[in-house]
Amino acid sequence: MKKILLYILISATTVASAFAQKDAQxxxxxxxxxxxxxxxxxxxxxxxxxxxxxxxxxxxxxxxTLIVRPKTNKYRVVxxxxxxxxxxxxxxxxxxxxxxxxxxxxxxxEVQLSDADNSAEAFNPSQIxxxxxxxxxxxxxxxxxxxxxxxxxxxxxxxxxNRSYFKVRLMVDKAHNRLYSAQIFDKNGGRYNYILRSxxxxxxxxxATFTYNKSAHPGVEVVDLR
Numbered sequence: 001m002k003k004i005l006l007y008i009l010i011s012a013t014t015v016a017s018a019f020a021q022k023d024a025q026x027x028x029x030x031x032x033x034x035x036x037x038x039x040x041x042x043x044x045x046x047x048x049x050x051x052x053x054x055x056x057x058x059x060x061x062x063x064x065t066l067i068v069r070p071k072t073n074k075y076r077v078v079x080x081x082x083x084x085x086x087x088x089x090x091x092x093x094x095x096x097x098x099x100x101x102x103x104x105x106x107x108x109x110e111v112q113l114s115d116a117d118n119s120a121e122a123f124n125p126s127q128i129x130x131x132x133x134x135x136x137x138x139x140x141x142x143x144x145x146x147x148x149x150x151x152x153x154x155x156x157x158x159x160x161x162n163r164s165y166f167k168v169r170l171m172v173d174k175a176h177n178r179l180y181s182a183q184i185f186d187k188n189g190g191r192y193n194y195i196l197r198s199x200x201x202x203x204x205x206x207x208a209t210f211t212y213n214k215s216a217h218p219g220v221e222v223v224d225l226r
Contacts, residue, residue: 026140037129040201055189074210102212110221
C-alpha cells in the first residue's frame with residue numbers, strides 16, 4: 001500500500017474522458033491559480049493524505065510535507081509514519097533535483113534512483129498546481145462551503161483512456177485563490193484525497209533540500225533504475 005501511495009503521488013496516471021469540452025469558467029479559475037503559483041520562487045505545504053477504499057476495507061490518513069521550486073521542477077515530498085498529524089518519523093521520501101529522482105522507502109531499507117521526467121506529459125509534485133494544462137479536460141461544478149470558507153469545485157478528466165483513475169476533483173479557496181484539496185478517484189474504487197493544511201510561498205531553501213543525502217541514511221541500499 002505504501003508503494004502505491006508514492007506511485008499515485010508521483011506518476012499520477014490518468015483516465016478516460018467524460019466531458020465533451022473544456023469549460024471556460026473552469027479554465028479562468030485554473031489559469032488564475034497557475035499564474036499565482038508560477039510567480040513564487042518556492043512553495044512549502046503540509047498536507048493530509050486520506051485514503052478510502054470500501055471494497056478493499058481500507059481507510060487511513062497520513063501526513064506529509066511538500067517543498068517545490070516551480071521554475072526548476074525540483075521537489076521534495078515527505079510522508080510521515082504514525083497518526084494523522086504525526087511529523088516525528090519519516091516513512092517515505094521522494095526527492096528530485098530536476099535531473100534525478102530518489103524514492104526512499106524506509107520499510108524496504110532502500111532508495112530507488114531514476115531519471116526525472118520533466119516532459120509536458122509527466123506529472124510530478126512540482127506540477128500539482130498546473131497539472132490541468134496538459135492532457136486534461138475540466139468542468140466547473142459549482143461552489144461548496146466548508147468551515148466558513150467557499151471553495152470552487154472543478155472536475156478534471158484526463159484524455160487518455162488507458163489510465164488507472166477516472167477523475168481528479170480540485171477544490172480552490174475562492175477568497176485566497178489557493179488550492180485546498182485534490183481528490184483522485186481510481187477505477188478500483190479507491191479515493192485518495194490530498195488536503196493542504198498550510199501554504200507558505202517563497203520559503204527560503206537551499207539546493208541540498210532537493211538532493212538525497214546518503215550519509216543521513218546509513219545502511220540503505222541504492223537501487224539504480226536508470
